[in-house]
Amino acid sequence: MTPEEEEMAPQCAHCHCRILGHGVESADAVFCCAHCARQAGHAELADRA
Numbered sequence: 001m002t003p004e005e006e007e008m009a010p011q012c013a014h015c016h017c018r019i020l021g022h023g024v025e026s027a028d029a030v031f032c033c034a035h036c037a038r039q040a041g042h043a044e045l046a047d048r049a
């Protein structure tokens with residue numbers, strides 16, 4: 001991964017870590033994992049297999 005690619009990576013809306021690979025998306029935000037999604041109030045989201 002180059003610095004440019006890391007800059008392009010989306011950030012988790014809860015913990016602000018870089019999301020590498022697929023994250024967990026809601027209608028208005030993206031999270032690194034279902035834990036963060038739940039912490040941000042998206043209880044309906046779960047990790048995808």
Ligand SMILES: [Zn+2]
Nearest residue numbers: 012015032036
């Ligand atoms: Zn997170």
